Amino acid sequence: MDFEKKLNRLEEIVQKMEKGELSLDESLKLFEEGVKLSRDCHGQLTNAEAQVKKLVSVDDKGNAVTENFSADEK
Template identity: 35%
Template sequence: MAKEEKFEEKLNELEKMVNELEKGDVDLDDAIDKYTKAMKLAKECSDKLKTAEENVNKILTENGKEEDFKVE
């Protein structure tokens, strides 16, 4: 079974693709391919952040009311 890439790995790959596309040294077919892959990675990263935010909100909420986060 293939190991799922970590968020940071996906973000680094996305940044690399964006930089390559911004340089403009990519032919059209490669640019379209990179753009498609970059959009997929962007969605995966966005979904991961949304899930993380929801999990944090669940942790911070007890008995239906939001609790202050205290570091001791």
């Protein structure tokens, strides 16, 4: 399942749980699914961040000088 589908499913789960109309068993199952989806989405975002390059400066020829994005920098 791609990121957008996982995120949409996670939003559906949150909406269902916020209504408060589910049984305890249904709530637990959805909670478990939500945690898994959340972890998957976080992992995908972490991988995407690792691929991003940030602009450091421009050299004397006008070329962009980049370096790998560090997830530690926020």
